[in-house]
Amino acid sequence: MATDVVQVTVPRSTGGHHVRAVKVVLHRELLRFVNDRTRMVTMLIQPVLWLFVMGTGLGTLVRGSIPGIDFRTFMYPGMISMTVITTAMFSAGSIVWDREFGFLREMLVAPVSRGAIVVGKCLGGAVVATCQGVVILALAGLVGVPYSPVLIVTLLAEMFLAAFTITAFGVTIAARMKNMQSFFGIMQMAIMPMIFLSGSMFPLANLPSWLHVLTTINPLTYAVDPMRQAVFGYLTVPAQVDAMLNPGISWFGNRLPVALEVGLVAVVGAVLLGVAVAQFRRTD
Numbered sequence: 001m002a003t004d005v006v007q008v009t010v011p012r013s014t015g016g017h018h019v020r021a022v023k024v025v026l027h028r029e030l031l032r033f034v035n036d037r038t039r040m041v042t043m044l045i046q047p048v049l050w051l052f053v054m055g056t057g058l059g060t061l062v063r064g065s066i067p068g069i070d071f072r073t074f075m076y077p078g079m080i081s082m083t084v085i086t087t088a089m090f091s092a093g094s095i096v097w098d099r100e101f102g103f104l105r106e107m108l109v110a111p112v113s114r115g116a117i118v119v120g121k122c123l124g125g126a127v128v129a130t131c132q133g134v135v136i137l138a139l140a141g142l143v144g145v146p147y148s149p150v151l152i153v154t155l156l157a158e159m160f161l162a163a164f165t166i167t168a169f170g171v172t173i174a175a176r177m178k179n180m181q182s183f184f185g186i187m188q189m190a191i192m193p194m195i196f197l198s199g200s201m202f203p204l205a206n207l208p209s210w211l212h213v214l215t216t217i218n219p220l221t222y223a224v225d226p227m228r229q230a231v232f233g234y235l236t237v238p239a240q241v242d243a244m245l246n247p248g249i250s251w252f253g254n255r256l257p258v259a260l261e262v263g264l265v266a267v268v269g270a271v272l273l274g275v276a277v278a279q280f281r282r283t284d
Contacts (some may be wrong), residue, residue: 021116022123029091029124033131044135047079048085050201051136051143066245068239074245076201077227080136081162081220085195087132088163089187091125092170096183114280118171122273124159125167133159146234154230161262162223165170165269166191168276175279182206198224205247216249218266222261225249229258 033040051072059071068073137155141147170187178181185210197211198220207215215221225248248255 018113018116021113022120024123025120026127029094029121029128031093032094033128038206040132042130043073044083045135047083049161050140051075051139052084053078053199055143057139065205066241067238069235069241069245070144073231073235074203074224074228075201076136076140076143077146077231078198078224080133080159080193080227081198081200081224083131083136084159084163085166085191085220086132087129088125089170089191091128092121092167092174093180093187095121095171095174096180097110097177098281115277118273118277118280121171122164122167125170126164128160129163129257130156130160131165142237148234150232151234155227158223158226158230158262161269162220165219165223165272168269168272171276172272172279175276194218194220197221199228200223200224203247204249205244216251219265221249222264226258226265228259243275 018253055072055075058075064069079233134156137152137159145151173186173190174183175185197214197218199215204212204215204225206219228246232242237245249261250256
């Protein structure tokens with residue numbers, strides 16, 4: 001008795017096929033974020049505390065030396081960066097969670113490029129982190145930052161770029177991690193020093209030489225400074241205060257233009273994305 005043979009066909013790998021895979025992973029990240037209200041709230045608590053509690057406390061100490069500006073206004077770009085960075089890292093960490101529960105293996109055996117999965121993951125993490133940062137962005141008026149449409153669009157673009165780079169960094173690490181404890185241990189060891197050395201909580205002017213070097217080689221510094229320069233571009237403060245709080249980043253005595261800083265963040269993000277794709281191609 002003859003048996004019928006059922007043919008199974010696998011869709012051809014095309015550009016449109018990869019784009020759909022990116023959209024599916026991106027959509028899943030958005031759904032996970034929207035459905036996890038606890039995560040949305042907890043990710044906001046730390047930057048809000050830093051901005052309104054620590055910022056107010058420190059502001060009472062330096063009020064006389066920075067006339068015409070609230071110290072919380074100075075800290076505001078840094079708190080946006082902190083929100084975006086921590087949210088992006090949690091998004092990247094979900095890869096380890098998916099591995100523990102077997103969902104990652106299902107994605108890896110799907111007939112799609114692993115590069116498309118990584119791109120979707122990085123875009124998803126960047127969009128989620130940017131959406132979280134919008135909440136801090138809405139608080140601008142409470143710390144003396146004007147609601148200028150151009151400023152808001154500029155900050156949104158810089159937030160997205162920073163979030164994409166950090167998510168790519170997190171995905172690179174998460175690709176080889178087997179459990180959440182190891183991932184977040186490594187991330188805390190790497191990210192917290194980078195946040196503190198980015199100038200998000202203290203001015204970059206008049207630093208000791210060793211601290212100046214550390215802030216200069218810190219990639220997050222080049223993500224925070226463009227946001228601060230964008231904010232200070234819409235403030236009216238005395239020249240000496242602007243020089244103290246918004247000195248920019250200098251290489252060998254020359255101040256870097258914002259375009260170069262943003263370009264460096266984009267290059268780092270592209271390199272990390274390539275490394276993350278290579279890591280996923282070696283993942284079982």
